[in-house]
Amino acid sequence: MLLRHTPQELAERTALTVNPAKTCQPLGAMYAALGIHNCLPHSHGSQGCCAYHRSALTRHYKDPIMATTSSFTEGASVFGGQANLVESINNIFTIYGPDIIAVHTTCLSEVIGDDLKQIINKAIADGKVPEGKRVIHTNTPSFKGSHVTGFANMTQSMVQYLSENTDRKLNLINIIPGFVEPSDMTEIKRIVSEMGIKSIMFPDTSGVVNSPLDGKFHMYPKGGTPITDIISAGNNRFTLALGRIASLPAAQLLDTKCKVPYKLVDLPIGLRATDTLIDTLRKIAGVSVPESLMAERGQLVDVITDNSQYFYRKKVALVGDPDHLVSVTQFLADLGMNILLIVTGTPAGPKFERRIREFTGDNVVVKCGLGADLFQFHQFIKQEKPDLIFGNTYAKYIARDEDIPLIRMGFPIYDRVGHQYFPIVGYCGALRLIEKILTALLDRQDRDAPEESFELVM
Amino acid sequence: MIKILDARKKQMYEKGKGDFDLACEKTSLAGSVSQRACVFCGSRVVLYPVADALHLIHGPVGCAAYTWDIRGSLSSGPELHRLSFSTDLREQEVIYGGEKKLYAALTELIAAYKPKAAFVYATCIIGLIGDDVQAVCAKVQTESGIPVIPVHSEGFRGSKKDGYKAACEALFRLIGKDEITPVPKQSINILGDFNLAGETWIIKEYYRQMGVEVVSCITGDGRVDEISRSHHASLNVVQCSGSMTHLAKMMEDTYGIPFKRVSYFGIEDTADALYTVARYFDDPLLLRNTEELVRTEVDRIYPEVQRYRTFLENKKAAIYVGGAFKAFSLVKALRHLGIQTAIVGSQTGNREDYEYLKEICDEGTIIVDDTNPLELSKFMLEKDVDLLIGGVKERPIAYKLGVAFCDHNHERKLALAGFEGMLNFCQEVYSSIMSPVWQFSPARINSNLHSKWHRGSKDEAPEAYNQYVEDHPQAGTRDAANEGDMMNANWNKHIIDKEIEGERNERNNKTAVC
Numbered sequence: 015m016l017l018r019h020t021p022q023e024l025a026e027r028t029a030l031t032v033n034p035a036k037t038c039q040p041l042g043a044m045y046a047a048l049g050i051h052n053c054l055p056h057s058h059g060s061q062g063c064c065a066y067h068r069s070a071l072t073r074h075y076k077d078p079i080m081a082t083t084s085s086f087t088e089g090a091s092v093f094g095g096q097a098n099l100v101e102s103i104n105n106i107f108t109i110y111g112p113d114i115i116a117v118h119t120t121c122l123s124e125v126i127g128d129d130l131k132q133i134i135n136k137a138i139a140d141g142k143v144p145e146g147k148r149v150i151h152t153n154t155p156s157f158k159g160s161h162v163t164g165f166a167n168m169t170q171s172m173v174q175y176l177s178e179n180t181d182r183k184l185n186l187i188n189i190i191p192g193f194v195e196p197s198d199m200t201e202i203k204r205i206v207s208e209m210g211i212k213s214i215m216f217p218d219t220s221g222v223v224n225s226p227l228d229g230k231f232h233m234y235p236k237g238g239t240p241i242t243d244i245i246s247a248g249n250n251r252f253t254l255a256l257g258r259i260a261s262l263p264a265a266q267l268l269d270t271k272c273k274v275p276y277k278l279v280d281l282p283i284g285l286r287a288t289d290t291l292i293d294t295l296r297k298i299a300g301v302s303v304p305e306s307l308m309a310e311r312g313q314l315v316d317v318i319t320d321n322s323q324y325f326y327r328k329k330v331a332l333v334g335d336p337d338h339l340v341s342v343t344q345f346l347a348d349l350g351m352n353i354l355l356i357v358t359g360t361p362a363g364p365k366f367e368r369r370i371r372e373f374t375g376d377n378v379v380v381k382c383g384l385g386a387d388l389f390q391f392h393q394f395i396k397q398e399k400p401d402l403i404f405g406n407t408y409a410k411y412i413a414r415d416e417d418i419p420l421i422r423m424g425f426p427i428y429d430r431v432g433h434q435y436f437p438i439v440g441y442c443g444a445l446r447l448i449e450k451i452l453t454a455l456l457d458r459q460d461r462d463a464p465e466e467s468f469e470l471v472m
Numbered sequence: 473m474i475k476i477l478d479a480r481k482k483q484m485y486e487k488g489k490g491d492f493d494l495a496c497e498k499t500s501l502a503g504s505v506s507q508r509a510c511v512f513c514g515s516r517v518v519l520y521p522v523a524d525a526l527h528l529i530h531g532p533v534g535c536a537a538y539t540w541d542i543r544g545s546l547s548s549g550p551e552l553h554r555l556s557f558s559t560d561l562r563e564q565e566v567i568y569g570g571e572k573k574l575y576a577a578l579t580e581l582i583a584a585y586k587p588k589a590a591f592v593y594a595t596c597i598i599g600l601i602g603d604d605v606q607a608v609c610a611k612v613q614t615e616s617g618i619p620v621i622p623v624h625s626e627g628f629r630g631s632k633k634d635g636y637k638a639a640c641e642a643l644f645r646l647i648g649k650d651e652i653t654p655v656p657k658q659s660i661n662i663l664g665d666f667n668l669a670g671e672t673w674i675i676k677e678y679y680r681q682m683g684v685e686v687v688s689c690i691t692g693d694g695r696v697d698e699i700s701r702s703h704h705a706s707l708n709v710v711q712c713s714g715s716m717t718h719l720a721k722m723m724e725d726t727y728g729i730p731f732k733r734v735s736y737f738g739i740e741d742t743a744d745a746l747y748t749v750a751r752y753f754d755d756p757l758l759l760r761n762t763e764e765l766v767r768t769e770v771d772r773i774y775p776e777v778q779r780y781r782t783f784l785e786n787k788k789a790a791i792y793v794g795g796a797f798k799a800f801s802l803v804k805a806l807r808h809l810g811i812q813t814a815i816v817g818s819q820t821g822n823r824e825d826y827e828y829l830k831e832i833c834d835e836g837t838i839i840v841d842d843t844n845p846l847e848l849s850k851f852m853l854e855k856d857v858d859l860l861i862g863g864v865k866e867r868p869i870a871y872k873l874g875v876a877f878c879d880h881n882h883e884r885k886l887a888l889a890g891f892e893g894m895l896n897f898c899q900e901v902y903s904s905i906m907s908p909v910w911q912f913s914p915a916r917i918n919s920n921l922h923s924k925w926h927r928g929s930k931d932e933a934p935e936a937y938n939q940y941v942e943d944h945p946q947a948g949t950r951d952a953a954n955e956g957d958m959m960n961a962n963w964n965k966h967i968i969d970k971e972i973e974g975e976r977n978e979r980n981n982k983t984a985v986c
Contacts, residue, residue: 027580028576028580029559029572029573029574029575030557030558030560030573030580030581031557032555032556032558033555034533034536034537034540034558034560036537038534038537040534041534056503059628060510060511060512060627060628061506061510061627061631062509062510062511062512063534063627064506065506065507065508066509066513066534066535066538069542069864069865072864072865072867076867077868078865078872081505082503083500083502083504083506084503085503085504085506086627086628087628090628091599091600091628101502101503102503103503104503105501105503105504109503120596121532121534121595121596122596122597122600122627125566125597155532155563156531156533156534157561157565157566158563160533227913229874229913229915230872230873230914230915231846231849231869231873232872233845233846384560384562408541
């Protein structure tokens with residue numbers, strides 16, 4: 015057994031993380047930046063960071079992930095990274111010709127203390143940024159937050175640098191989708207347009223990291239939010255932020271900077287969270303909910319009811335990212351499942367914990383931030399023996415060792431396909447989650463059933 | 473049309489065009505989509521397979537998260553290396569220093585896991601905040617009684633190669649600790665094989681059959697105790713010269729152990745490697761064993777390789793790998809299959825490497841150093857290749873272009889070393905190139921549907937086809953030829969598989985009779 019190194023007794027650890035349940039900020043920033051059309055994410059730091067983030071995203075999406083790096087050397091670390099970044103900006107526009115470069119920092123450039131704003135201004139003053147092209151940046155020190163906050167920071171920087179209020183009110187709403195899969199972004203857009211509401215979404219990685227094979231290599235695939243949409247976001251009527259950690263900072267800034275009011279809702283995963291999204295949309299836009307969505311909802315409720323006996327009191331442990339965990343917890347609790355444990359490496363704060371407890375009661379164990387890692391998750395699982403685990407690919411070691419079915423959710427998923435193309439948001443997404451949960455539980459029941467009680471009809 | 477940046481032009485060369493003066497061993501151009509990694513990455517991949525050591529990554533969590541069990545280096549015993557340990561530095565430690573946390577982490581981990589040794593990787597910001605990693609390691613070493621070795625792998629200190637060097641220096645500190653365990657005279661160390669998909673085991677088995685004792689594998693399926701006594705071996709056999717030559721040189725200087733550079737990839741190179749070792753010991757029995765081994769193995773695999781060749785003859789390949797040494801072997805192995813190498817490049821090759829590459833390649837082959845996806849895809853289109861051999865970041869690029877792919881990096885699923893590995897390699901190349909899925913790629917003209925739909929009218933299709941053929945005379949003919957090929961190949965695949973299977977059985981029966 016691979017993780018036999020994990021002892022059952024909970025040991026006190028003061029100083030280290032074993033098998034992290036998070037990764038560092040720049041990855042999230044890079045992912046968010048890919049959600050702008052014709053954008054080249056740029057990593058201001060050592061070469062390795064960029065290579066690692068690209069590899070991680072490539073493994074997760076099985077698509078080419080393009081990003082550039084400042085290629086820090088020893089000299090740059092002593093004298094600062096200004097020369098590297100100015101040269102990078104020049105080279106990138108000359109050779110790769112994006113419309114926009116989205117720079118994120120790394121622990122290295124943060125500790126050196128590079129002032130990115132000033133460096134970008136210098137590049138503009140030196141004429142390295144061609145007319146009409148843009149350079150934006152965000153600060154993503156790896157020793158703070160996690161990949162989710164990195165995503166939030168880059169999204170906020172899009173507003174900071176680009177959005178403008180020109181007193182021309184547009185009849186659109188802004189949707190900030192959070193750190194979700196491209197398939198989820200597509201589904202959210204579909205729901206919104208189904209309701210007859212005009213909207214823009216940023217960032218939007220659909221069509222970028224799940225691009226079709228057309229026989230060519232596209233440095234910039236067709237997807238992504240056009241820069242003009244992000245600029246005019248400041249003129250739009252309203253902002254809907256999905257997920258507190260990943261989307262709230264951008265929505266708040268859009269409010270203070272451009273006076274666009276916002277509302278924060280949970281990621282629309284599961285029945286009630288999707289209800290909330292649709293109801294919020296209905297109120298904001300003053301529309302009625304179309305029959306088609308009601309039918310989808312009806313089907314979901316139908317399936318939930320049909321299979322409720324399989325969910326009831328099943329014990330679940332979840333590890334993942336905070337915004338996902340809140341919504342999924344609500345959904346699973348609504349199904350009658352017994353949630354034992356929630357772990358996220360992202361420092362999500364007491365608000366997160368309170369929110370989880372709203373759905374589960376006080377018996378659940380919630381661990382977040384420092385020390386909340388898969389090692390701890392595993393120790394807990396050894397003691398409590400849940401029936402089902404939710405987690406990313408790395409949870410598969412635990413699932414195998416403890417012989418508990420695993421439902422893959424979150425980042426990274428290196429060993430299965432589907433997340434790129436099939437959403438888990440909305441009613442359809444909830445249906446997909448139901449299917450996954452049922453398949454996992456019933457496969458297990460089939461596998462373990464003695465011959466005489468091996469059932470045909472379930 | 474894709475432009476090539478002036479500053480990059482010096483790092484490419486087309487054989488037969490102009491004087492050879494390839495610039496290499498340069499830091500990547502700032503702002504390029506380099507496929508290269510950093511110093512930390514280099515040390516981490518080299519040391520990673522030491523399975524009974526503790527690998528603690530000192531720094532923010534990212535470096536530990538991205539290197540958590542991503543390399544398929546197998547272990548026959550302990551698997552401590554597959555866990556991810558990080559000090560997960562936060563802002564406070566970045567300001568006040570992370571030494572205390574490092575000390576606590578090390579003592580806790582050593583108490584919990586009782587490893588044979590500990591490697592402490594210092595990542596980028598450790599070099600900046602000035603933690604005295606050396607001192608903490610020394611302290612813990614005294615207290616715990618196991619070697620605790622700092623690895624100076626700050627990402628900005630250079631390229632992956634400098635990381636290899638840091639790893640070699642760390643390993644060197646383990647060597648020489650064990651003076652007691654006896655080591656036979658006819659013994660070697662295997663350097664620079666990382667037991668991806670169990671390759672070290674294949675090679676070790678060859679040496680066992682020859683009658684050579686392997687003292688340690690550095691670092692594939694590596695053990696601290698074996699490395700500690702590796703200085704008693706008579707010879708170091710170094711593969712993947714880029715990463716391990718430094719260690720071999722240090723061992724030569726300090727312990728007087730000579731080293732030989734070899735490669736276990738491909739038929740000739742594997743045979744060469746084994747003969748090199750046999751000849752070194754100058755023992756008639758050993759030489760006879762080796763001849764016997766090579767003959768049996770070559771007899772076994774050669775007909776099968778030939779069979780693959782009938783399908784792969786005249787295909788064209790692009791190679792982009794980390795070390796140049798691997799590229800040499802790949803060019804030769806592909807030649808066995810009748811596949812011509814049209815593009816070859818590496819992330820870290822030096823001048824000597826590229827000179828040699830130039831020699832072994834055909835006219836017109838493009839040689840590149842530290843390329844990027846845009847250049848690579850440009851060359852692949854220009855040269856109209858059928859196969860790309862590379863790593864994780866190159867795979868989707870190949871697929872998007874409708875080009876077959878073989879992973880020769882961390883993510884290989886089959887062992888590619890040794891004679892056995894050559895067959896696996898053939899199988900992998902064959903099954904990727906011959907896969908019927910390419911018929912759906914719009915890059916191939918036989919997927920004509922795409923252009924029909926694209927133009928909106930069925931009737932325009934023939935014109936679109938003609939236009940395409942006119943625009944791409946070469947691609948057109950080749951792809952048109954492929955159309956039939958593809959179908960037949962698809963159909964033939966089963967027959968061939970069966971035939972190969974049949975012959976294998978027949979041979980096995982024969983040996984049984986003998």
